[in-house]
Amino acid sequence: MTNGIVVEHLSKHFKVHEREAGLRGALHSLLKRSFHTVRAVDDISFTIEPGEIVGFLGPNGAGKTTTMKMLSGLLHPSGGRVNVGGFVPFQQKEAFKKRITLVMGQKSQLIWDIPASETFLINQAIYEIPDAQFRETMGELTQLLELEPLLKKPVRNLSLGERMKCELAASLLHRPDIIFLDEPTIGLDVNMQETVRRFIKEYNERFNATILLTSHYMADVTALCKRVIIINHGHIPFDGDLNQLVNTHAPFKVAKLVFARPVDRHDLDKYGEVLQYEYPQASIQIPRAAVSEQASRMLAELPVQDFTIEDPPMEDVIGMAFAAEEGA
Known part of the structure; x- marks a missing residue:
């Protein structure tokens, strides 16, 4: 017995009553009610x-x-x-x-x-x-x-x-x-x-x-x-x-570094976008395609005491997806 789910062009629209504020709006709504349609689900x-x-x-x-x-x-x-x-x-x-x-x-x-x-x-x-x-x-x-x-x-x-x-x-x-x-x-x-x-x-x-x-x-x-x-x-x-x-909405990773001694913030710009730097910690955003190369460079050229590479938080990725959809 199958337990799959198939959804084809599913929609759900609601008619919502609109009323202006105040006594005049209340009286008007008694005589003539105004509605607008909310497309809660629209052809999915x-x-x-x-x-x-x-x-x-x-x-x-x-x-x-x-x-x-x-x-x-x-x-x-x-x-x-x-x-x-x-x-x-x-x-x-x-x-x-x-x-x-x-x-x-x-x-x-x-x-x-x-x-x-x-x-x-x-x-x-x-x-x-x-x-x-x-x-x-x-x-x-x-x-x-x-x-x-x-x-x-x-x-x-x-x-x-x-x-x-x-x-x-x-x-x-x-x-x-x-x-x-x-x-x-x-x-x-x-x-x-x-x-x-x-x-x-x-x-x-x-x-x-x-x-x-x-x-x-x-x-x-x-x-x-x-x-x-x-x-x-x-x-x-x-x-x-x-x-x-x-990969689509966050085509980068974040390098998190702990330094053994202070470095000039501008020296970090060549590795990627510096998200945060407050000695001894820094976060640098690096394109996924360049992670291996830039990680090797940072370890060779900077006084790194600790080093991790992470994906951005999933909450941020979802937020980027929403923002991209809003701008489409």
Whole structure:
């Protein structure tokens, strides 16, 4: 049974009411309401193969969550075609609902005043999960997410990170093979973010699950995704390999140096663009094609005590991609 995703010319437009400020504007809106159309998603197309983990990136308001909701059947598209695991999502067929899950980092399905284990039992009934499968899946999720100490605590007594682990377990009890993750690590500390990433990767490998991930934490994307899709103003300016994105929008590396003694800042200009110099440290941006040559020169000609070559931060690369799309 295929668990791929096919999106063809997908659009979602909203009519938004406009009203001028003040009493006059309020009175006018009573007599004649004015609207304008927001093109939240505007003619996008992509295909995700079974078992892929794909990053879905964009600034706030770009259309990420709207797309996720259409793929999971929560919103009816204004135009285009969507096929998720062989189903048309907005038809809301029972078999489709048992194949997918949507995890939103800022939304909770856990019941606040009772232990998470009670929500798990409710989901067992909703998804009609046989007892043997439920026990087996609960055992796997408890082990992978280290849930044992949490199962009997009321949800209100759990930390944010503990609640997120229980949210993931509740969403995956029916073993979906198509997963939409919308900011799953938002608000979590660094250690808990790493736990969630490790779990997502292990679940993908164990069940060959197809995963579409949105996140503002670039560590999520670089740890899990080889491919990224960028959406901005409702359309897609980039869909491809993560390394290709870096090479296209950041065709340089950054040399970070620690000097044994002061050097003249102007002496560094011949190696590349000096981003920062405050003795004993300097950062120099070098074109990727010239990295090997310039690194050899710096080590031979400068009093280097320590030296590293790094890619620019992924946040900067994504920002450059957005800026390039804005200027197009």
